[in-house]
Amino acid sequence: MNKTDALRTIIATAPDQPIVFSTGYMCRIARMIADRATHFYMTGSMGLASSIGIGIAQQTNRPTVVVDGDGSALMNPVGLFTAGAQESLPLVHIVLDDGRYDSTGGQVVPNRPDFCALAWVCGYGRVYQVTDPECLAERLGTVLRSCTTTTFIRCVVSGPDSPVPARVDGDLGGHAQRFTAALAAQEGR
Amino acid sequence: MTTTLAVDLANILCDDLMDNGFGPFYGTPCGILAPLYDVLEKRAGLITVSREDNAVGMAAGASLAGRYPAVVMQNSGFGQSVNALASLVVPYRLPMLLVISLRGVHPDSTQENQVMGRLTEPLLRGLGIESVTPSDLPIGRRRPVALLVPPSAFGWSA
Numbered sequence: 001m002n003k004t005d006a007l008r009t010i011i012a013t014a015p016d017q018p019i020v021f022s023t024g025y026m027c028r029i030a031r032m033i034a035d036r037a038t039h040f041y042m043t044g045s046m047g048l049a050s051s052i053g054i055g056i057a058q059q060t061n062r063p064t065v066v067v068d069g070d071g072s073a074l075m076n077p078v079g080l081f082t083a084g085a086q087e088s089l090p091l092v093h094i095v096l097d098d099g100r101y102d103s104t105g106g107q108v109v110p111n112r113p114d115f116c117a118l119a120w121v122c123g124y125g126r127v128y129q130v131t132d133p134e135c136l137a138e139r140l141g142t143v144l145r146s147c148t149t150t151t152f153i154r155c156v157v158s159g160p161d162s163p164v165p166a167r168v169d170g171d172l173g174g175h176a177q178r179f180t181a182a183l184a185a186q187e188g189r
Numbered sequence: 190m191t192t193t194l195a196v197d198l199a200n201i202l203c204d205d206l207m208d209n210g211f212g213p214f215y216g217t218p219c220g221i222l223a224p225l226y227d228v229l230e231k232r233a234g235l236i237t238v239s240r241e242d243n244a245v246g247m248a249a250g251a252s253l254a255g256r257y258p259a260v261v262m263q264n265s266g267f268g269q270s271v272n273a274l275a276s277l278v279v280p281y282r283l284p285m286l287l288v289i290s291l292r293g294v295h296p297d298s299t300q301e302n303q304v305m306g307r308l309t310e311p312l313l314r315g316l317g318i319e320s321v322t323p324s325d326l327p328i329g330r331r332r333p334v335a336l337l338v339p340p341s342a343f344g345w346s347a
Contacts (some may be wrong), residue, residue, distance in 0.1 A: 004234035020250075040253065044276025051238075052277075055250020055258075078243045173282035180253050187255075187347065 001133050002159040004029050006096050009133040010067060011036075013140045014092075018056055018063040018183060021092050022049040022072045024103025025164055026096070030067070032165035035103040037182035041175065043176060047076025054083050059089040063147035065140075071109050077118070083150050084122030090147040092140065093124070098157045104137045104139060115154045125149025131156045195344040199224040202323055203232055205300040206259060209328045213251050213285055215244040216261030221290035221297075224343040226261060237246035241266030242273040245285075249273075252283040257331055263304070264293070264309045272335070274316050287318070290338045297347055309337070319344045332335075 007030050009161045010019065020040045027041040039182045042049050043047060050073075053066035073080065073095050083091055095115055101107045120127045131138045135156055168175075202225060206212075214235040219224055229235035238244035241262040248258035260269070267289045278285060293299065293306020313320055313335050321327060321334050340346075 006193055042277070044280070045246065045273050047272055048277065049241065051243045051246025052250040052253070055247035055252075056254050058247070059249075059251045059254035071209045076240075076243065078238075079246070082238060082243060082247070151271070172280045174283040176283060178252060180255055183254055 001069065001131065001136070001155075001157055002161050003157050004033070004135050004161045005100070006136060006155050007067065008033050008158050009023050009136045010065065010094065010140060013137050014144060015067050015170060016186070017063050018060070018143060018179070019067060019089070020049050020053045022046070022066075022068045024069070026067055026069060027163045028114070031168055036062065037178050038186075040179045043168050043172065047072050050079030050083055051076075053091055053093065054079070054086070054089065055119050056183070057089050058086075060111045062090060063092065063144050065092045066094065068093060068095045069094055069102075070099060070112075070115070071101045072128075073115065074111060074113075076111060079130070080119060080122045084119065084124050087123065087125055087149055089150045092143055092153065093119070094140070094148065094153045094155055096152035096155050096157050102161075114182070119154075123150070124152040126151040128152070129154045129156070135168065151161055192344065195224040196228070198343060199228040200232075202292060203228045205323060206286075207233055209326050211257050211259045211326075213256060214259050214261065215247050217241045217244055217263070217266050219261070219263035219266075219290045219292075220290065221263070221292065221340050221343065221345045222261055222338060225288070225338075229261065235261065239345060240269065242270040245270045245273040245287075245329050246284045249277055249281070249283050252285050254342060255287070257284050259288055261288045263290045267309060267312070268305050271316070274318065278333050279316055279318065283333065285333055286326070286339060287333070287335040289335055291340060294339055296343075299347065
């Protein structure tokens, strides 16, 4: 399973839920697969995807998906500590773990901690590890049907994702407004 | 300044913030802001976050969900948050209020805080984030703004 396979599976399994995509290739690939109003492309602020997702989940009280990278999670693990402290938060935090800084040239990350153990120690209510798209779809689907606690999914990915799609362009303020409007429309349903 | 006066001032500012629709409140503790922090915790459900840029990230999420959040922090934590502001809050135009205390500004002469004391306002200007006072909180056109709090505001002393 490469990053594109994982993102394709996540997007297909969470068609209505807000999804926050971490910086770099994650945003670019996700946007190529499907550019939905419920997608938030975090093009900068590496390390903060989970914090943004926590804020959204707290305020909407609806299942919210974060797609993070291992390099991003290592850059700012405070998101793990913060999410883990909130037992009943409807947050699904997925880390696509390839051991590399793929978007900056494939440099090796300086540490391969056991992310599942880390999430568990931080207090996440459910912790899973998946290595193929079928298992990812099944786990994510089950969690989204009954999202009553913080969930962590370590998704092991490898292999190239080529060609990598274009950068997220257009006005970022407009992108944020589109996302906010999509959340408001869901709230009103 | 007496402690009672500091608590009164903190309650007035808390009233102003809540009456004007700000919330949720996030923060990382600061000595200068301690009276305000306590009042916001008790009355407005302020959520403590262990690092300021993560608090800014959570506020960004709340802002995306249609709220007008506030983040309470020391200017040291504002320094920590510069990239979150520069690459997330400003370009995505996410409305939020930053309540920033000014360590390193008179009468705080601690050496470790002098540089950030000097840098806080130039950094805000460089970020294009407007500074406001408690009497002109921006309630009409929501946008990212900063409320700067000098050391003496709530009776802090070195």
